[in-house]
Amino acid sequence: MSEDKLKVWAIAGSLRADSWNEKLLRNAAALAPDDVEVHVSDLLPQVPFFNEDLIGHEPAVVQQLRAEVAAADAVMIATPEYNGMVPGVLKNLLDWITFPLFACAMMDKPVSLMGATPSKLATARAQSGLRQVFVYNRALVVPSPEILVNFAHDAFDAEGRLIDQMCVDRIAHHFAYLKKYARLNQMDEVALSS
Numbered sequence: 001m002s003e004d005k006l007k008v009w010a011i012a013g014s015l016r017a018d019s020w021n022e023k024l025l026r027n028a029a030a031l032a033p034d035d036v037e038v039h040v041s042d043l044l045p046q047v048p049f050f051n052e053d054l055i056g057h058e059p060a061v062v063q064q065l066r067a068e069v070a071a072a073d074a075v076m077i078a079t080p081e082y083n084g085m086v087p088g089v090l091k092n093l094l095d096w097i098t099f100p101l102f103a104c105a106m107m108d109k110p111v112s113l114m115g116a117t118p119s120k121l122a123t124a125r126a127q128s129g130l131r132q133v134f135v136y137n138r139a140l141v142v143p144s145p146e147i148l149v150n151f152a153h154d155a156f157d158a159e160g161r162l163i164d165q166m167c168v169d170r171i172a173h174h175f176a177y178l179k180k181y182a183r184l185n186q187m188d189e190v191a192l193s194s
């Protein structure tokens with residue numbers, strides 16, 4: 001773990017101005033314990049379409065994205081669900097991060113997933129899809145507690161504060177596991193390098 005605090009790089013997979021997932025992520029960042037620092041990235045709107053022909057001379061924003069992820073101890077993603085899947089814009093961003101293959105910035109990183117939707121489906125399928133993406137990146141997705149916010153209009157107040165107490169408690173519980181995985185990961189790095 002770098003310095004004293006666990007550094008978490010976070011992103012919401014929505015370009016929508018009033019995104020529920022952005023709200024969820026910002027609430028999670030505010031609920032982080034004192035020894036966790038969450039940086040919410042605003043790079044998503046700048047990320048171009050993935051094109052394998054650009055590997056080796058990636059746009060500056062992609063290089064910045066990879067550098068920010070590489071400098072973090074863990075990654076946190078709040079994802080919408082479109083047609084039962086991960087949003088294209090988020091998958092596009094993750095495809096850029098996947099390079100260099102098997103040595104990418106996500107490699108071995110603990111990952112927190114969460115999602116919010118106004119419907120009842122709670123983003124379970126999009127989160128499940130992301131777990132599949134991270135198999136390839138060999139990232140360590142926190143298995144549970146899962147953070148699935150449905151009926152978002154009831155879960156947040158008019159100022160965007162998360163008022164669903166069960167969800168608030170789950171986020172606190174989730175951070176405890178994220179820290180545990182990050183510690184295990186750090187111990188493993190020491191063991192592998194010694």
Ligand SMILES: Cc1cc2nc3c(=O)[nH]c(=O)nc-3n(C[C@H](O)[C@H](O)[C@H](O)COP(=O)(O)O)c2cc1C
Pocket residue numbers: 014015016018019020021022080081082083084085116117118119120121122123
């Ligand atoms: C084309 C389309 C497909 C959608 N499909 C799903 C879906 O499969 N599951 C779901 O929970 N919500 C679905 N939604 C609702 C989105 O979850 C909702 O628009 C949500 O607010 C988007 O996330 P955001 O608020 O962070 O931008 C869909 C919305 C659109 C426009």
